[in-house]
Amino acid sequence: MRPIRRIAVIGAGTIGASWAAWFLSRGLEVVVSDPSPAAPDLVRRMVETAWPVLGAVPGADPARWRFEADPVQAVAGCDAVQENAPERYEVKQPLLQAISAALPANALILCSSSGLLVSRLSEGCTHPERVVIGHPFNPPHLIPLVEVVGGTTASREAVQAAVEFYRAIGKHPITLNKEVPGHLANRLQAALWREAVHMVAEGVASVADVDAAIAQGPGLRWALMGPHATFHLAGGEGGYEHFMRHLMPAVTSWWESLGNPVVTPALQQALIAGVAEETGGRPIAELAAERDAALVRLLAAKAGP
Structure with missing residues (x-):
């Protein structure tokens, strides 16, 4: 795979705009493409709003991006692509086929898909072995996790290149050994x-x-360590082994009564009403801003002094 200095962000909704802001903060040159005429303004607002908390590297320039409506034109001369089109095979497949045909064989194609299979997404692509899932978590400019999935079609070289790229720009990539719908997280x-x-x-x-x-409750612990490590500590001095011997029987008895609810229209309305009551009807933008500010503080606390 070629060194990544210029990256195309294809699809500039919430996820794509957030990716663009992060890539810019890491000193990359970014080309953005989206069919919506509102996309450039969305990206501009995202970059302006996020830039103060991104910890940009020396030399990073928030203006080092341009917009190109045609995705094939957008990928010209790029070293990699981060694709963020709507989560449907019938949308993503022809798009990936078109941009893969316009890219050299050593340009990496990364898909932000939240749950589709990369082996299907890459069908009909030129050099499908370099198409890899690179699934971020919202908002990508703040959450470190990126799930990397090569499935049965991507080469080991492409998967490793994706991991190294995300790690180099400050993300925390994890690799899935096999593809499953919805990935892992x-x-x-x-x-x-x-x-x-x-x-x-x-x-x-x-x-x-x-x-x-x-x-x-447990969400506070999960911000620090995952469920396996959490229960390792729950086992006291004996760790996970003690937990397995003494606490696992109780936990597995709970598994037997876990539910599989039928989400009827009435239940949907009850959930919607419950969230409205919980949030006090506050605007989504206000809630998201509050969440993001707290995420910045949490990430700083995790990073330590």
């Missing part, structure tokens, strides 16, 4: 959310209290 989120919905459906707790049970 979204599946973990989905498992927790399913039980959260079940608890509301069964009348066990309100939406606000379900959220508080995570945000004011």
Whole structure:
């Protein structure tokens, strides 16, 4: 794979605009493409808003980007692509086929897909072996995690190049050994959310209290370490081995009663009403800004002095 100095961001919605801001802060040259005429303004606002907290490297320039509506024209001369089109095979596949045909064989194609299979996304692409999932978490300019998936089609070289690229620009890439729908982190989120919905459906707790049970409880620990390491500490001096011997039977008995709720229209409305009550009807932009400011403080705290 070639060194990445110029990258095309294809699809400039919330995720693409956030990626563009982060790439710029790492000193890369960015070409943005999106069919929406509103996209340039969205990217401009995102860069302006995010720049003060991005910790830009010396020489990084927030104005070092340009817009090109045609994705094929946008990728010309680029060393890599971060694709962020809508999450549908019928949209992504022809787009990836078009841009892959316009790129040299050693240019990396990274897909922000939150759950599609890379082996299907790369069908019909020129050099499908260099098409790799590079799935960020929202907002990409703040959350370090990037899931890298090569599946059965990407080469080891391309997967390794993706990992090295994301690590070099300050992200925390993880590699999935095989492809599964939803990748890894979204599946973990989905498992927790399913039980959260079940608890509301069964009348066990309100939406606000379900959220508080995570945000004011285990979620604080999960910001520091994952579930395996968390339960390693829960085992005391004996660690995970002690946990497995003495606490696992209780946990597995809970598994048997975990729910699989049917999300009826009535349940959907109950959840929506519960969130509205929890948030007090505050605007999404206000809630997102509050979240992002807290994320910046949390990341700084995790980084230490």
